[in-house]
Amino acid sequence: MGLVEFAAAKTLASSAVFLFITVLLIAAARRTATCIALFTAQCLVIMAQIIASAFLYHSSGVLLVAALVLLVKVLAIPYVLLRISRRLKVSQNVSASTTPAQSVFIVAALILLAFAVVQPYARAFALDSEMLAAATAIILTGGFLMVSRKKALMQVIGLLVLENGIFLAAFTTTFGMPLVVEMGIFFDLLIWVLLMGVFIFRIRETFEHVDVSRLRQLRG
Amino acid sequence: MTLWFPLLFPLVSACLLLGFKNPRTAVRAALGMGIIEVLLLGFCGWNVWVHGVLQQGKYLRADGLSLLFLINLGLIFVVVLGYSAGYLKHIPKGRFSSSRWYYALLFLFLFTMIAAYLSANLGILWIAIEATTLASALLVGFYNTKGAIEAGWKYLIMCTVGIAFALLCTIALYLAAVRSGIPAGRALDWTVLMTAAPGMAAAHDLLKLAFVFIVVGYGTKIGFVPMHSWLPDAHAEAPAPISAMLSAALLNCAMYALLRLDAITSRAIGASFTHGLLITFGCLSLLVSVLLMIVQRNLKRLLAYSSIEHMGVVALGVGIGGPLGLFGALLHAFNHSLAKTMLFFTTGKVRDTFDTLRMDRIRGMARALPFTSGVLIVGGIAIVGLPPFGLFVSELFILMAAFSRHQYLVAVLMLTAFSIGFGALAFHFLRMLSGEPQAAPGKAKLLASEVAAICACGVCLLILGLHVPLVFSAVLHHAMAVLQ
DSSP states (O other), rough: HHHHHHHHHHHHHHHHHHHHHHHHHHHHHHHHHHHHHHHHHHHHHHHHHHHHHHHHHHHHHHHHHHHIIIIIIIIIIHHHHHHHHHHHHOOOOOOOSSSSHHHHHHHHHHHHHHHHHHHHHHHHTOOOOHHHHHOOOOOOHHHHHHHBOOOOHHHHHHHHHHHHHHHHHHHHHHHHHHHHHHHHHHHHHHHHHHHHHHHHHHHHHHSSSBGGGOOSSSSO | TTTTHHHHHHHHHHHTTOOOSHHHHHHHHHEEEEEEEHHHHHHHHHHHHHHHHHEEEEEEEEEEHHHHHHHHHHHHHHHHHHHHHHHHHHHHHOOOOHHHHHHHHHHHHHHHHHHHHBBBBBHHHHHHHHHHHHHHHHHHTTTTTTTHHHHHHHHHHHHHHHHHHHHHHHHHHHHHHTTTTTGGTTTBBBHHHHHHHGGGGGGGGHHHHHHHHHHHHHHHHHHTTTTTHHHHHHHHHHHHHHHHHIIIHHHHHHHHHHHHHHHHHHHOHHHHHHHHHHHHHHHHHHHHHHHHHHHHOOHHHHHHHHHHHHHHHHHHHHHHHHHEEEHHHHHHHHHHHHHHHHHHHHHHHHHHHSOOBBGOOOOOHHHHHHHHHHHHHHHHHHHHHOOOOHHHHHHHHHHHHHHHHHOOHHHHHHHHHHHHHHHHHHHHHHHHHHSSSSSSOOOOOOOOOHHHHHHHHHHHHHHHHHHOOOHHHHHHHHHHHHOO
């Protein structure tokens, strides 16, 4: 076994653990900039995993997907998010409705839940249950971030984390969707982030805050 | 190339329209481009009609179902374009920022919906449906008021989360297809999935789970209760022609995606589960929306809840199934889009005259705005499903299907909901129409283009109510053949 294959196999074997660490850290983070950095780290782990499986299964087409992840998720989206967060000039606090300790506890519970949920499907389709659980846990964490963080930017990050989970689920179950579809999804995601940026600035201009839980004009 | 032209032309026009700085020329250019686009769509539709199915390349495909929805979209788009030309003149300068952006986004919105109808592939369909949200979000928040921004934000967040679930189930379907032996490059194509669906029964549990996500995901976009909360906000805060576009075109677009996926899943695991789920969501949407209609205070929110009601009816028609139910459902989606467009068109004028859409503050509309009031009455009669308008016929078909397939409970529920909906609309409309107008300011009259747009909807509804034309009925049957 060559060194590259060895490294690739090790990366694949350990990436689930790294992913669990990132979701737990995101739950504990108090500042938006930390969350953005952790999101980037998560995307990097996913990218490493894609490259590793490309080497291991000798499918060079997958490398294109890895390049897409690098361009869109590791570089473009964090850059846009950081710019938004800097130009907003509001406090960096994520304003969570749960304390960091509670959040970590909840996310840990979500990870356990994810493991329990995916077992039957992993068995039925002969899939790697750890990776599938990691994907599910990321999806659940994304949802949890969206409901528990009040800052507008944190909702964006929450949804991006959720989408990361869906992407990972697609990759672990089917080795990724056709390339055209993946590209379209990435494009949509990028436009979505930009649009959310536009709306965040508009919210700040008209409401003079970016606390989404205080948007309650429209009822009934 | 027949499919590429109508697909790409709106995209090109959207870019070109941004170049028109003068609002007047922008309006004219948009009208011209709209007419060209509709001609292209008509040509494309004619070709689909003649050939039955049109496939171009790997990713573009149009069949009977696409044809029906493309006709619907084309019709609504023409009317909206005609109405917008007049509407933009009424709007005070401060509220409406720029007509070129308005039209560019409108064409972009059209492009995404056409892409959804012409895609041959589940993945591309998902991308297109997500793109409809992105293209219309800025239109929803166009007025840049507090309410509009909140509505736009909520719309972007809720629909994207919903659609993300739809992506998850698209992946599950892809997994099931690949495992049943379909080559990975083709495992997202409609036609391949439709033929291979019976062989996917091994993944029964997975497909069941996937279908729940499909209904929740695309259902968010359709506005099924309880995922509907973005819908009244977005409809109420958007400019009137955009509300019409959302209600009449966007909801149908999401419904189209649901119909396709329902057909595939029903083939794979049997219709009892899928249709049961649709009936559940349909009944829930129907009942909750008519009850909420009673307590509404804003005219546009009232109309938005009525859209949820009618989407529930369409879901019930599909869920009850059988040729009669499906025929009724497709016809109902078409009819509803016409009636709702007409009603939303009146709201522009109401707001213009009374400076509010609060129904409790509007009095004496019948005297202040005779024509608009007439349209409101006609549209109201149509939307509650009274003859001689199209919705009566389609609701009757669905009810007949319910009785003939022994779904008595559903039929009773539908009849109850219709009566409540009728009561709510009659109460709100009559209260606005009656009484003395409180010194209604004499504002500009309706322009010819607005009147023409409203009348076109009314005439179509009347024709469909008196007798479904044979050609149109054939189109509907083609669409049904695709789904069965």
